Amino acid sequence: MSSLTGVRQAIQVKQLNPAANVTVLFRELYSAGENHPLEERVQQAKELGVTFFRYRTETPPLISEKTVDIDDPLTGQPVRLLYDRVVLAMPLVPQDNSDTLAALLGLNQDKHGFMIEARTRLVPGRYCDTGIYVVGSAHQPVDTPDVLLQAYMTSSRLRFFLNQDSLSTSAPIAEIAQETCTGCGNCVQVCPVDAIQLIQKDGVLSLAEVESLRCTGCGNCAVVCPVNAIKIPGWDDLAIVSQINAAFTSSRTKDDAEGGVHPPRILAFACEWSAYASADLAGTLRIPYPSDVRILRMNCSARFDPQHILWALLNNADGVLLGACHPGECHYGAGNLYADERVKVLKQQLADYGLDPRRVRLEFLAGDDGEGFVETITAFRDDLGRKMVKP
CATH class of the missing domain: 3.30.70.20 (Alpha-Beta Plaits)
Incomplete structure (x- = not known):
């Protein structure tokens, strides 16, 4: 329901007819804190004698000719309410053609159909704003104070760009x-x-x-x-392949072996926003991780190229770990999802040609989890060690 509107209507009924028995049936009442208008209105309604009754999604109210049957979520017992009039508070939903507008503007939509403004989480100067802003109930059902706040915030963002004579970006342009x-x-x-x-x-x-x-x-x-x-300047094929070639330049010797088995060599392709940041944090916190790990900083998991992974496996790497942002947290949109699909295809191809697909692993990591990075890389090292045979 449109929460604030429904509560306001209940208050108005009690003010017009204090003797009226008003019951608000609701599934969820959303508010943003004690000072939010909805919270204040609910408290006012209760003081006027309005009853609030919550129901579960799986047991919606059953409306008959003169009664409403509902299950009490606290006791689980059925409750029957008599009524003279039932008022349905309609929810605020997007227009039927909102998907057409969203497609024209290049905006995503949530599961309800509301537009989602693109949020670029990159270093300032590495991108330019699109100039398309979603405010108010086009984004989600909001009340007037929230709309005003969003409008003020958007105007401040606009002022930053309107005060510039020209726009430029320092991003590594393709x-x-x-x-x-x-x-x-x-x-x-x-x-x-x-x-x-x-x-x-x-x-x-x-x-x-x-x-x-x-x-x-x-x-x-x-x-x-x-x-x-x-x-991609800084992440072109030549630069990446050169780093792969330099990762494990020396050949193995018998002196390298531990208990007759060489420790596995791991090359980690690390997204700079997640895996690389967590590896850097692990170093800052002095959390040790296996010495035979080489880390390549990548701008995004979208740049994880199956050809580079194969080249690493052909050039002394026993395993390749790919560290990406968690789903929904990619700074470039969906680079991690593309990487996930490509790794799945690559692992299937490795298996088809008789190579162990477990030598390649994709992990989703958080940039502030140094311990998580160390645990992930150590577990991968241990798994590879169990697969390796004595020389």
């Missing part, structure tokens, strides 16, 4: 080699911010181009490019 691009469109489909478009060129070919102010440099496009035409 660079597309026009002479290599084939116009397949893979990058267009996976870009989380719609920063890539296919532009008609001379002849029949359309080539991909990047809108620099939209691009946040997640690297998702570089992974899906079949001809390696896309470069």
Whole structure:
């Protein structure tokens, strides 16, 4: 129900007719604290004699000609209420065509259909705001004080941009080699911010181009490019492969063995917002982790490339750990979900070719959990150690 509206109507009935018996049946009454208008109205209604009765979702009220039957959630006993009039407080729901508007604006929607404003959790200067803001009941059912607060906050955000003569970003913008691009469109489909478009060129070919102010440099496009035409500055293929080659340069010797078994070498591809941050925190807290672990800082798990993982396995890595943000917490949108799907496909391919897929592991980690990172990497090391045979 529209909580505040329903309570206001109950109060108005009692004020017009103090002798009336008013009962509010509700499933949930949402408020934001003691000073919230809803909390104040509920208290006022109770003082006027309004009765509030909660019901469970699985046992909704049964309305007959003169009675309402409901189960008491505290005692579990059925309760029958007589009535002269039943008033239904209708919920606030999105318009039927809200999904069309959301699609036009590039906005996501929650399970109820309300629009969700894109929230970019990146370092200031690494992105530009889209200029599309969702305020008030377009976002969720809210009352007037909340709408005013959201409006003031949005106006302050707008003022920051309106005071600038031009916009710029320091993000590692994707660079597309026009002479290599084939116009397949893979990058267009996976870009989380719609920063890539296919532009008609001379002849029949359309080539991909990047809108620099939209691009946040997640690297998702570089992974899906079949001809390696896309470069992410700082995280291009050459830079990543060079780090993989340098991770385990020395060959194994018998002196390295512990109890006749070499300790497993692990290469960790770590998202800088989650796994890398937690590894750095573990170092700050002086929490030890296995010495045969090499960590590669990645800008996002969207940049986890199956080809890089295979290259690591072919170049002295016994196992590859991929550390990503938890689902729903990716700073670039859904990079962790793309990484999860790619790792699943890769592990199946490894199994098809007779390689142990357990040598590759994807873990979701929090950036402030140094102990969690150490526990994860240690458990992976122990699992690999049990699989390795004596030389």
